[in-house]
Amino acid sequence: MPPFTGADFLRLDEVFSDEERLARDTVREFVTKEFLPRIQEHVRRDGSFPMELVAPMAELGLFGANLEGHGCAGMNNVAYGLVMQELERGDSGLRSFASVQGSLVMYPIHAMGSDAQKERWLPELAAGRAIGCFGLTEPDFGSHASGMRTRAERKGSSWVLNGTKRWITNGTLADVAVVWARTEDGIRGFLVEKDRPGFETADMKGKFSLRASVTSELFLQDVEVPDENRLPGAEGMKGPLSCLTQARYGIAWGAIGAAVACYEEALEYSREREVQGGPLAGKQLTQEKLVFMITEITKAQLLALRVAQIKDAGALHHSMVSMIKRNNVDIACQIARMARDLLGANGIVDDYQAMRHMVNLETVRTYEGTHDVHTLILGEHITGHRAI
Numbered sequence: 001m002p003p004f005t006g007a008d009f010l011r012l013d014e015v016f017s018d019e020e021r022l023a024r025d026t027v028r029e030f031v032t033k034e035f036l037p038r039i040q041e042h043v044r045r046d047g048s049f050p051m052e053l054v055a056p057m058a059e060l061g062l063f064g065a066n067l068e069g070h071g072c073a074g075m076n077n078v079a080y081g082l083v084m085q086e087l088e089r090g091d092s093g094l095r096s097f098a099s100v101q102g103s104l105v106m107y108p109i110h111a112m113g114s115d116a117q118k119e120r121w122l123p124e125l126a127a128g129r130a131i132g133c134f135g136l137t138e139p140d141f142g143s144h145a146s147g148m149r150t151r152a153e154r155k156g157s158s159w160v161l162n163g164t165k166r167w168i169t170n171g172t173l174a175d176v177a178v179v180w181a182r183t184e185d186g187i188r189g190f191l192v193e194k195d196r197p198g199f200e201t202a203d204m205k206g207k208f209s210l211r212a213s214v215t216s217e218l219f220l221q222d223v224e225v226p227d228e229n230r231l232p233g234a235e236g237m238k239g240p241l242s243c244l245t246q247a248r249y250g251i252a253w254g255a256i257g258a259a260v261a262c263y264e265e266a267l268e269y270s271r272e273r274e275v276q277g278g279p280l281a282g283k284q285l286t287q288e289k290l291v292f293m294i295t296e297i298t299k300a301q302l303l304a305l306r307v308a309q310i311k312d313a314g315a316l317h318h319s320m321v322s323m324i325k326r327n328n329v330d331i332a333c334q335i336a337r338m339a340r341d342l343l344g345a346n347g348i349v350d351d352y353q354a355m356r357h358m359v360n361l362e363t364v365r366t367y368e369g370t371h372d373v374h375t376l377i378l379g380e381h382i383t384g385h386r387a388i
């Protein structure tokens with residue numbers, strides 16, 4: 001594989017600070033040296049993540065990287081975005097691991113948890129000594145998660161949880177699950193430790209996509225947790241939705257990384273592949289594809305950078321995140337497919353990256369708000385008419 005240089009057509013490197021470039025370059029090197037040599041083996045083994053990389057990832061500050069305090073790296077949102085981009089250049093499963101741990105588990109504890117919850121969990125999660133998962137989706141409720149059937153009922157100073165969560169990243173690996181459940185006062189979030197009686201998990205097998213990521217079901221049968229395990233600051237659907245805004249922000253950057261990996265691979269391949277007496281890169285149709293790729297990547301970088309600046313200024317609106325998640329994942333899907341096409345038959349084997357990214361991106365298009373659901377969120381935002 002040729003050395004990765006990044007696709008920086010509009011010289012955005014000049015806009016990034018030294019710290020931002022350092023964060024990016026450090027993760028880039030980690031992904032190249034430590035992750036990429038391992039990915040083929042883990043993709044072939046459905047649902048296996050290279051757990052030996054959790055400690056080095058924690059050392060690099062990759063868990064909860066844009067949170068302050070409790071052992072978190074406290075990066076700004078540009079550096080954080082660049083980190084997510086580099087992780088997903090490796091694989092969407094690698095970025096998903098960091099996104100779930102940071103945005104979907106550490107963020108709700110950081111933003112909505114009690115002091116005791118923060119002290120108990122955040123340093124452990126930041127250090128990778130504890131793994132977390134986020135249980136919102138159910139077998140019958142994905143996009144419309146507010147219809148959830150999982151219930152939490154008061155029992156003295158405790159809560160009793162019953163229900164099933166499905167499609168939960170890292171469910172069987174997790175020491176603690178953030179479980180969203182319906183109570184008589186509305187949706188609430190609970191921290192459920194893995195050894196609570198009545199709490200079971202199982203891996204989901206047979207995925208074509210995100211194979212190097214663990215996806216699980218959570219089963220809760222009369223699981224009792226004390227009231228101290230309820231997230232005191234989480235009331236209603238805005239609790240889980242605020243976590244999703246954080247995670248979707250990282251996904252919008254991550255998708256650029258997957259797209260760049262495919263673009264670089266297709267560019268390199270088409271320079272070397274001879275067709276009809278000349279390089280594939282010398283054909284007009286190839287150049288049209290490569291020009292589409294680098295133009296869309298550059299536009300996606302600019303969108304993500306601007307939203308990062310707005311987020312750092314504290315003026316983020318969730319519709320902005322919907323726009324960049326929807327757009328950047330969509331162009332990454334198109335670019336991955338074009339790259340796979342340019343590689344011909346070689347494009348279907350795992351010696352090359354394009355098809356792995358292509359099928360991964362199908363998950364990324366679906367989770368954290370589907371492409372169509374983000375269309376409807378944006379549609380409502382600009383027209384004032386709710387069409388969901």
Ligand SMILES: Cc1cc2nc3c(=O)[nH]c(=O)nc-3n(C[C@H](O)[C@H](O)[C@H](O)COP(=O)(O)OP(=O)(O)OC[C@H]3O[C@@H](n4cnc5c(N)ncnc54)[C@H](O)[C@@H]3O)c2cc1C
Pocket residue numbers: 100134135136137140141142143144166167168169170210215363366367368369370371372373387388
């Ligand atoms: C690998 C993987 C990992 C995941 N990890 C997690 C996790 O860690 N935690 C978690 O809680 N969840 C997780 N999910 C679940 C994910 O968030 C859901 O799959 C997603 O929200 C979509 O829900 P669904 O699959 O039920 O699809 P549905 O909601 O049934 O959607 C099916 C189709 O209907 C469309 N649709 C939905 N509503 C409308 C509408 N109103 N109008 C028009 N079209 C509509 C959708 O766009 C889609 O095309 C994961 C999923 C995958 C695949």
